Amino acid sequence: MKALFLAVFILIFSTVFCFKVGFIYIGPVEDCGWTYAHEFGRQYIEMMINDLETEYYENVSGGKESADKLRKLAENGCDLIFATSYDYMDSVLEVATEYPDVIFMHCSGNKRSENVGTYFGRMYQADFLAGLVAGKTSKTNLIGYVAPVKIPEVVRGVNAxxxxxxxxxxNAKVLLEWIGDWTDKEKEVAATEKLIKHGVDVVAHGMDTATVNITADKFGIWSIGYNYDMSKYAFDTHLTAPVWYWGQLYLDIVESVIHGTWKSEALWPGIDSGIVGLAPLNSFVSSETRRLIEKYRIDMILERFHVFEGPLRNQLGEVKIKKGAVPDDHYLLTIDWLVENIEDDEGMSERVPHIH
Structure with missing residues (x-):
């Protein structure tokens, strides 16, 4: 009888704890940006859950390659798979139909099915705080921003x-340069140098690597990183960065699948959850700016302040969000216009370059 009980116990224990999680990444794990932040989250769940097995593929592009890698993870026994790029949306939906017993979680997507959920964080709240730092730091009233691709996620962040x-x-303007990809070192260098020639004295970005920060540092220009603390690449000139802390969210999702409480839904936690925040501030950042950041951070947590509360106008001066109105999540997830203090390539073409 005792032997039977022991066998049942071992069976139950192995069923619960022999759990495998897969990841596919758009870039290399050492990029110190978007992919590294997710990789840090993977390492976190391995540390927090005993006997958890994980597997990942890096440098996976969208389309056929991502579909092939998702299938491999499913065939290798993954119970849960995280697809960590917007580019994987169609592949996730396609492969999920082939493996109905596997749970798929798609980062930054907006399409779900019975075994597909989506997740992201309200990074726009941290982007807003970074904007406070840039606005307070700039002396020329010209701030540069290098952006990857024109999708709502990026437009929302640039606007915030x-x-x-x-x-x-x-009085400050944000001069915007689009790259057209998540990473392109040559274009990022050229865009950063172009912005500096136009007179910006702070450059921020939404790219996957620290190329913008490294380039700005060579010119002695302040910069703001993205995704992860990039100060080691520009120690003296790196002001801060909007950063991701994926670990706890990944842990919560894994545990919900293990315990059978997972459901297909759109997870979009905010700054109150700790998933997004700012990297440590440069010692140059004033105490006044620090107090301003903390004020708005607390007000967002307590919902006394909403980043996109109106009135807000677009680049043409048209009212897009009326005074006192707070747009819902659907509006924010599909936003496709830029606020009025942003000048993109067309507006910048009318400026006379400033020789730095």
Whole structure:
């Protein structure tokens, strides 16, 4: 009888704890940016859950390659798979139908099914705080921003950053350069140098690596990183960075699948959950700016302040969000316009370059 009980116990224990989680990454794990932040989250769940097995593929592009890698993870016995790029959306939905017993979680996507959920964080709240830092730091009232691709996630972040700039300095403009990809070293260097020639004295970005920060540092220009603390690449000139802390969210999702409480839904926690925040501030950042950051951080947590509360106008001066209105999540997830203190390539073409 005791032997039977022991066998049942071992069976139950192994069923619960022999759990495998897979990840696919858009970039290399050492990029010190987007992918590294997710990789740090993977390492966190390995540390927190005994006998958990994980597997990952890096440098996976969208389309057929991502579908092939998702299938491999499923065939290798993964119970849960995290697809960590917007580019994987169609592949996730396709492969999920082939493996109905596997749970798929797609980062930054907006399409779900019975075994597919989505997750992201309200990074726009941290982007806003970074904008406060940039606005308070700039002396030329020109702040540069190098952006990857024109999708709502990026547009939302750039807008939030520009709104933060305007709260701190209503005379400042954000000069915007689009790259067209998540990482392209040559284009990022060229875009950063172009912005500096136009007179910016702070450069921020939404790219996957620290190329913008490294380039700005060579010119002695302040910079703001993204995704992860990039100060080691520009120690003296790195002001801060909006950063991800994926670990706890990954842990919560894994445990929900293990315990059978997972459901297909859109997870979008905010700054109150700790998933997003700011990297440590440069010692140059004033105590006044630090107090301003903390004020808005607390007000966002207590919902006394909403980044996109109106009135907000677009680049043409048209009212897009009326005074006192707070847009819902669907609006924010599909936003496709830029706020009025942003100048992109077209507006910048009318400026006379400033020789730095």
């Amino acid at each position: 950053f520009a709104i933060g700039v305007s709260k701190a300095n209503d």
